[in-house]
Amino acid sequence: MAHLLGAEGISITFGTRTVLDNITLGIDAGDRIGIVGRNGDGKSTLMRILAKSTTPDDGRVTWRGGTTVGFLDQQDILDHSATLAEVVLGGMAEHEWAADPRMRDVASGLLGGISWDAPVGSLSGGQRRRAALAKLLMSDAEVIMLDEPTNHLDVEGVAWLANHLKTRWKPTEGAFLVVTHDRWFLDEVCSTTWEVHDGTVDSFDGGYAAYTLTRAERDRAAAVAEQKRQQLVKKELAWLRRGAPARTSKPKFRIDAANALIDDVPAHRDEVQLKKMATARLGKDVLDLENLSYRISEEDTAEGKVEQPVLFDDVTFRLGPGERVGVVGVNGAGKSTLLRLLDDRIQPQSGRVKRGKTVRTAVLTQEVTELREREHMRVLEVMTEEKSTFEVGGKELSGAQLLETLGFSRSRQWTPVRDLSGGERRRLQLLKLMTGEPNVLMLDEPTNDLDTDTLAAMEDLLDGWPGTLVVVSHDRYLLERVTDHQVALLGDGKIRALPGGVEQYLRIRSGQEPAPSVDGRTYRGQSSSAAAATSHAPANTGAPQSAPAEPSTAEPASSGDSAYSEAQKRQARKDMQRVEKQMEKLSAQQTELHDQMAAASESVDLEKLGTLQERLSSIDAELAEAEEAWLEASEIAES
Template sequence: MANLVNLEAVSKSYGERMLLDAVSLGVGEGERIGVVGLNGGGKTTLLEVLAGISPPDSGRVSRARDLRMRVVTQRTELAEGSTVGGVVLADYAAEHEWASDARVRSIVDGLGISAIGLDTPTDSLSGGERRRVALAAALVAELDLVVLDEPTNHLDVEGVRWLADHLLARKTALVVVTHDRWFLDTVCGRTWEVVDGKVEQYEGGYADWVFARAERARLAAAAEEKRRNLARKELAWLQRGARARTSKPRYRIEAAEALISGVPEPRDSVELMTFAKRRLGKTVLELEDVTLKAGEHTVLDNVTWRIGPGDRIGVVGVNGSGKTTLLRLLAGQAAPEAGRRIEGKTVRLAHLKQELDDLPGELRVLEAVEKVASRVTLGKHELSASQLAERLGFGRARQWTPVEDLSGGERRRLQLVRLLMAEPNVLLLDEPTNDLDIDTLQQLEDLLDSWPGTLVVVSHDRYLVERVCDSVVALFGDGRVTHLPGGIDEYLETRAERARKRDARDTGKPAKAEPAAEPKLSAAEWRAATKELAKLERKLDAVQEREARLHEALAAAATDPERLMELNGELKAVLAEKEELEQRWLETSEALE
């Protein structure tokens, strides 16, 4: 497989900080690579160097001849005076040229470009709309490589799934920076972690990266203790709570189970519910016969909804469905058109808004936190202001940085620290994952696991919703709050079914259910593949036993150089056989999916 882009010993620094230090890597044809790492750690810099936006300080970047590549960064720039259609469909001279192309129509509809309007001036668009227009303009082109920086920002759950399905259906190579872990696991076959100026490379998506990082942390020195514990807890969640999204050889599943043995469930729901009832009583937040509007759009129509002590609720819906308006009503910051909002007497409510307008810029980070409180109790643990700030990514030195000098992601983290320091018993979180890196998201989820209170989360990050919430409700635009026992999967299925019925109503034809997927294998082929898989697993068990015996023999022959050479040769042959068996196992298991 030929590489489309190669980086050879590339270094890049800003000021005295080295972001990339002699990095060598390549992007092959059709590869889908997810880039992860801490905020400010060099992810965007790596993308810009790879795409040719920013030159390296040293080293060499080479690209395949006639490479067709598009880049969509967070710094969206659209030509002044242009229209949405003029940007997205710039390569098409007439409407019939793109309208007859099913792929282009799918992009225009899937990213909500039709809803924005092709004749809409780009100067009047919001930041999120401009990002979607730039993304659509990149995807309509025939490409060898697309480079995306946080493409899921400003997309709702449905939009994120559409983008994932679209990228999976294309043969285009992809390099993407994203904090959306479901998207990473669904789309990416490799993961790059940018850390300390280096780029660590892993096979697989988010789940595989967590496993590999947990293994690395397990063998690390005591300085890595904190990261190890968090990675193991996250791995426990992946094994127990989340649906498996990648095929792994059985030996890896057994290794993962050994790694997480003894790790408790992410949270004790019964204990937290009992504690929440003691803190909150019976009444928390209630809406009675409420009608709520956002402009001309009716969000709620004569709705009664009761949120109780210890409830952990995720709210989903398309952009513009009124999720933020609903959260503002629950927070008491918006008034209903009719009906009433009831708040319990013991409620101490905290509301994380999307805006970053409530931070004291004249203070330093630790001062801004201590202005709320000096100590906080979260579940069974008492933390100082400094300890909580450190848990959410502010090291001791960074705690003395002026608030006005913080990046967007750091300001978001500071918002969260200040909210938690107030010890609320009701948390309303509006898109809490915006601008947060994956490590900070893991720390936030870890804190919320032991937080005893009522939680309402609006988020397009389905991994976060599935991780911290016990139930999901949706706003479908019908004026109701619809409970979804099946979670986000049920939400997406319901949206698809409603779209089919709407199309049938518009066309006068009966709605058709999605056709069942054609089976990949015949019954005979499936039986043969199942037998082959069992045979490969037996061979892998045998190879592992030989490998273990050889390691024991190597240890026993430590003082015999000739014997060591002989055993080392045998071990290399065994490892090569093991790698070949693992590859055949993966190919066979994928055929059975």
């Protein structure tokens, strides 16, 4: 493979913190590289240095002669006084760019619905971001560097961009680097992953999934080494704690060796640990939109009043206790508006929003407006402005303790909000919401500005979230992980169930499948928790009293061609329930054995440890077999 560009011995320091320390790496033709790491660890800085838009303190970056590099920064650098056509196409005539298949594809994939004559300054932030991306992709750059390109793209746009990058060059031509929190996107387009952390860059073969597995194995090996070191530390500490006369009779090198071992404690990474917050009790009635219609108010222009589209037209939408819904849809279809209606921030023109008596909602907005009004305050002041102690996992923590468990060091807690990174603001915003003890949580594009580690921690929190959850996101990995079912807003004023999830939505948008029919005007969630609440639906709304008819009409066409009979499917569901109980028992035995092994480690009982390890290996094998049996049964049950 031809070498395209490289960095040799680059280092850069901000204040007293070294972000990159003596880094050497290279990019060859055919490289498809994803960059991951925590917020503030230097992902964007590394990309800017490689793109020569930032100069390192030490080292150098070299490009092969003739190599062209295109760089999409997170900052908006477009000329707001120019038109969209002038910014994206320059002085190119329409027949010139329209004759180029790649340019046509980029225009339709990113700029559909936007007037070429529109001034850039009149576009929304998301539209300007799409324009900057389109300008870059229409160029002939041999190396493309993209910093968070999926921000402001919907699910359909993310899928289009992934396909474009996969087909843009032959396998041995071109190269790209991408910084993104979208794990599906990383898996789809990247063959190499760079992890930026603690001033270094580690390279892993494969996309995000391969990187995660490799890192887990690396962390496991490090944990084993650390456990051995801790045992040695305990022995040496016990020796050092003996009386002064005993120590003076020992050789000095032994004391020096023990002190060196105790001091050699590896620095813990600033891991974010989102833990279970207290939640207000949620009754049987949660949130119902009944016969609701909503239109954005008319807009004043030079030509007079312009009528805005109807976002919701006579819609009934019900949320039950514990229901977990993902919302996808085209831009401008009303996803954020739906959350504002559910949160009672705006009122419909007709119909009503019915709220349960015990409902306490919280919305994580895209704009981080809650913190914008507190930019002059310090992090700890924001955290403790309403109360000073918080209940987390059954324990009472102070504001400082809670912030520390979530990655804000003691010194960082005194940082003004205006000096926080985007990811740190997002983390503080989510934490502030959670401490209000809501029982209905609504997240509007929660993945923006968060690194993959923080996202994984947030997903762990949401996995155990006991309340009702509504998530609007273009991150299909997040949606499929934390929600039980998805709904679509297709821009026609209706809400449609998606039994086939995000894949079904993409098939609908590409014209491969018709949109699911809407049973009257009603959508009802299908989660098991929501089904329990179905019987509480008001009888005069026209809502069905059981699972709706619309999901059955929206089954994929291939479902009727199943190779299994209904009897086989029923047996498979029974097998799944049986195996699930077996897996629960095995998991409980695993936990018990881990506790016993920890106790045996304390007493350094090697014989007992060996016996326990044999039992654990046997249970691990049984659990693996059970998981395989469950997967086989689930394939039959869901066919």
